[in-house]
Amino acid sequence: MISSNPASAGDDKLASDVKGNMVSGNHIHSEKVENKQRNFQQQNCDILLNTFQIKKKRYKVLLNCDHIVWERLESKHSSASKNARHSEKTPASALPVVNEAAAQKEAEYEREQLSQRATYGSLSNVVHLREVVRVAKGSSKSATVRNAYQTLEQPTREAQGHATPTPTDQYLSVYYAERIVASSTDCNRWHIRRLTLHNNDSYIVAKWYENLQSLLQRYSETRVKRLLVFINPYGGRKMGLQIFERSCKPTIQLAGIDASCIITQRANQIRDILMSHDLTPFDAVCCVGGDGTVAEMINGLILRAMQDRNVCLRKPDDIPKPHLPIAIIPAGSTDAIVYSLHGTSDAQTATIHMVLGQRRGLDVCSIRNNDGIIRFCASAMGYGYLGDVAAKSEQYRWMGTKRYEYTGVKAFLSNRGYEAEVKMLLKDDETKGTLSPSQGELICHANCETCRKLASNDIDADKPSSSHSSLHLQHKMETKSTIDNEHSRNLDRNDSDKDYSNKPMEKQTQIKALIKEDYDDVITSDQERPISPSSTSTSSDNAQQPQYLQVAASDSQFGNNVPKWRIIRGEFFMITATNITCACTRSPNGMSKYCHLGDGHLDVVLVRKTNLLNNVRFVINTMGRNGDIRNLPFIEVYRTKQFIFKAKPNITPQDYNSIRGSCQPIADSYAEADANRPEGLYSSWNCDGEVINDLEITITSHRQLIDVFMRGPYIYSKPSLNNSDNKSIFCCCHSDT
Ligand SMILES: Nc1ncnc2c1ncn2[C@@H]1O[C@H](COP(=O)(O)OP(=O)(O)OP(=O)(O)O)[C@@H](O)[C@H]1O
Numbered sequence: 048m049i050s051s052n053p054a055s056a057g058d059d060k061l062a063s064d065v066k067g068n069m070v071s072g073n074h075i076h077s078e079k080v081e082n083k084q085r086n087f088q089q090q091n092c093d094i095l096l097n098t099f100q101i102k103k104k105r106y107k108v109l110l111n112c113d114h115i116v117w118e119r120l121e122s123k124h125s126s127a128s129k130n131a132r133h134s135e136k137t138p139a140s141a142l143p144v145v146n147e148a149a150a151q152k153e154a155e156y157e158r159e160q161l162s163q164r165a166t167y168g169s170l171s172n173v174v175h176l177r178e179v180v181r182v183a184k185g186s187s188k189s190a191t192v193r194n195a196y197q198t199l200e201q202p203t204r205e206a207q208g209h210a211t212p213t214p215t216d217q218y219l220s221v222y223y224a225e226r227i228v229a230s231s232t233d234c235n236r237w238h239i240r241r242l243t244l245h246n247n248d249s250y251i252v253a254k255w256y257e258n259l260q261s262l263l264q265r266y267s268e269t270r271v272k273r274l275l276v277f278i279n280p281y282g283g284r285k286m287g288l289q290i291f292e293r294s295c296k297p298t299i300q301l302a303g304i305d306a307s308c309i310i311t312q313r314a315n316q317i318r319d320i321l322m323s324h325d326l327t328p329f330d331a332v333c334c335v336g337g338d339g340t341v342a343e344m345i346n347g348l349i350l351r352a353m354q355d356r357n358v359c360l361r362k363p364d365d366i367p368k369p370h371l372p373i374a375i376i377p378a379g380s381t382d383a384i385v386y387s388l389h390g391t392s393d394a395q396t397a398t399i400h401m402v403l404g405q406r407r408g409l410d411v412c413s414i415r416n417n418d419g420i421i422r423f424c425a426s427a428m429g430y431g432y433l434g435d436v437a438a439k440s441e442q443y444r445w446m447g448t449k450r451y452e453y454t455g456v457k458a459f460l461s462n463r464g465y466e467a468e469v470k471m472l473l474k475d476d477e478t479k480g481t482l483s484p485s486q487g488e489l490i491c492h493a494n495c496e497t498c499r500k501l502a503s504n505d506i507d508a509d510k511p512s513s514s515h516s517s518l519h520l521q522h523k524m525e526t527k528s529t530i531d532n533e534h535s536r537n538l539d540r541n542d543s544d545k546d547y548s549n550k551p552m553e554k555q556t557q558i559k560a561l562i563k564e565d566y567d568d569v570i571t572s573d574q575e576r577p578i579s580p581s582s583t584s585t586s587s588d589n590a591q592q593p594q595y596l597q598v599a600a601s602d603s604q605f606g607n608n609v610p611k612w613r614i615i616r617g618e619f620f621m622i623t624a625t626n627i628t629c630a631c632t633r634s635p636n637g638m639s640k641y642c643h644l645g646d647g648h649l650d651v652v653l654v655r656k657t658n659l660l661n662n663v664r665f666v667i668n669t670m671g672r673n674g675d676i677r678n679l680p681f682i683e684v685y686r687t688k689q690f691i692f693k694a695k696p697n698i699t700p701q702d703y704n705s706i707r708g709s710c711q712p713i714a715d716s717y718a719e720a721d722a723n724r725p726e727g728l729y730s731s732w733n734c735d736g737e738v739i740n741d742l743e744i745t746i747t748s749h750r751q752l753i754d755v756f757m758r759g760p761y762i763y764s765k766p767s768l769n770n771s772d773n774k775s776i777f778c779c780c781h782s783d784t
Pocket residue numbers: 279280281282283284311312313314315316336337338339340341343378379380381382383713735736
């Protein structure tokens with residue numbers, strides 16, 4: 048049904064679009080209009096077209112199944128000149144972008160979304176109903192605002208069987224979320240806007256209100272109604288409560304969400320509450336805090352799901368997915384999880400993603416020692432530099448966020464490298480070593496296809512390492528590694544003396560020598576393996592690629608693309624396994640720019656022990672927007688589902704028993720545990736900001752184990768300088784890099 052205001056219907060493009068009778072100008076595509084009409088019929092929804100006043104100007108306003116569209120009513124002359132001005136603007140797609148492939152994908156999606164706008168005309172304002180938070184009516188503008196913030200939506204009198212009263216309201220307010228594209232570097236913040244429509248005919252206002260309410264019902268299933276909120280008043284600048292009051296509460300009220308808030312009194316209280324209380328009244332859990340608080344919430348929900356299904360908490364056969372989705376409001380010191388999910392650590396943006404109800408699965412890692420699962424981790428696990436920072440920073444919490452800078456510098460200067468062995472389960476195409484971004488690597492973004500794809504042919508790596516398949520592989524690997532131990536130890540010793548600083552080829556050859564590959568039954572040294580003609584190409588591009596990548600290419604030609612264990616030993620400045628990019632305001636690209644939120648893989652970043660200047664290069668490249676650590680010769684990046692870490696491979700059982708153990712950083716026992724450690728020999732693991740002192744751990748990625756209210760970051764699209772990859776490395780010591 049089309050209801051239109053007879054006074055002005057049919058005289059402008061908007062009306063002709065809707066009716067689909069005429070096609071005028073470049074903006075209207077008859078096919079699209081037909082499709083739209085078909086959709087309308089299928090969904091049996093009314094189309095409303097009326098003239099309203101918006102800020103005392105007359106607008107033609109259209110409501111169809113998905114969109115509210117409004118277009119200024121004005122003289123043809125001024126409209127034509129505006130159109131001309133508009134067409135002069137440079138299209139966004141013409142701008143060069145940093146990650147072209149990813150930005151192109153995102154642009155495609157945006158175009159799809161905006162195709163509606165093209166159908167309506169370039170001067171139309173369009174809001175998708177998916178972004179509408181609330182609709183309210185009233186006899187005045189202020190009355191609509193008052194009504195919008197009222198908590199309960201009373202059922203209409205009609206629904207209760209009473210006769211409908213004569214409508215009197217002449218104002219209608221639509222509250223919707225809008226992404227702010229303030230600049231190329233700042234395109235991920237959202238805010239709430241209000242569109243107030245005025246019409247003297249209160250029947251029209253009532254009709255619009257009813258239609259909007261019924262169309263919004265479509266989204267009600269995915270939107271939160273009853274929310275459990277944990278507020279950590281202790282994290283970050285101790286502003287959790289204020290952030291919630293100022294940035295979240297108004298939006299939560301506007302969305303009509305019934306929120307129950309708990310202010311935490313101690314560490315681990317969130318986990319304990321989630322594991323012991325009845326959660327059935329809630330349909331989502333939210334935390335206001337930093338990464339440690341998020342980790343607590345995720346651990347609590349996963350352990351609760353395991354407990355509810357009577358799964359062994361230490362050695363489960365399978366890890367069940369919690370049924371409650373989570374929302375995260377940033378109020379910590381780093382807020383890397385929120386930044387990686389939304390591309391910003393703006394609290395209102397995080398709240399908007401929660402109230403709009405769009406969710407995506409987030410990978411979570413389990414961390415195990417010999418006794419079973421220690422904890423689950425959602426962001427990053429770091430040994431070496433990051434571990435030292437976490438271990439030392441807690442005692443300086445009184446410094447606030449500055450504690451990371453202070454302990455960061457201390458840990459940086461005192462890092463002499465840590466001996467370790469890493470075993471990873473890799474497929475050939477997951478061996479990224481120094482794979483350059485130009486080779487088609489996509490940044491995870493809103494509507495990311497990599498995360499949507501189902502990994503149907505993957506090994507069952509979501510099963511814990513205690514499951515049969517993993518144990519089998521692990522056992523074989525252990526046997527091989529014992530045979531091979533002596534030889535590799537010699538190599539490792541040599542390796543620690545080497546300088547990788549500016550010799551990529553030499554470094555690649557050394558790395559190649561350090562990698563042992565396990566083809567289930569046979570250990571084949573790189574030298575013995577066939578090199579295909581393509582891998583011996585003399586092109587300069589290929590010459591820059593690591594040798595073991597070339598070997599990997601030859602494997603796939605032999606059809607051997609099953610995951611294999613690879614062992615890497617050496618001395619490292621830092622070993623990091625990232626679940627997300629780990630971006631934050633200080634490091635907008637994060638530790639692993641190309642890590643995906645829901646692909647079931649970890650990015651393992653190995654930073655070899657080199658010299659102080661190279662460590663500085665690494666830090667500068669991690670912090671810069673244009674830097675890419677993968678181009679640095681002493682860094683290797685791998686993508687794996689599971690990896691096993693051993694500190695100092697020749698550790699004795701006595702050493703191990705005296706050192707191992709994990710604790711919360713806030714606990715008093717922390718200092719005690721640290722005091723037992725031999726100075727400078729071992730680092731700790733930093734898992735979501737918590738310290739783990741175990742020296743042998745297995746980390747497994749579990750694909751999309753928890754649902755989070757998010758869309759993923761939108762791609763940063765600053766015009767590039769068309770630099771080659773290497774040019775984007777910042778170096779403090781070489782003018783050419
Ligand atoms: N009332 C409280 N008193 C003391 N500790 C608390 C309290 N509530 C929560 N905690 C603990 O505080 C720890 C630190 O909080 P959180 O991680 O949120 O802040 P942060 O460390 O400043 O931020 P980030 O992790 O982003 O750097 C958490 O591990 C949590 O268990």
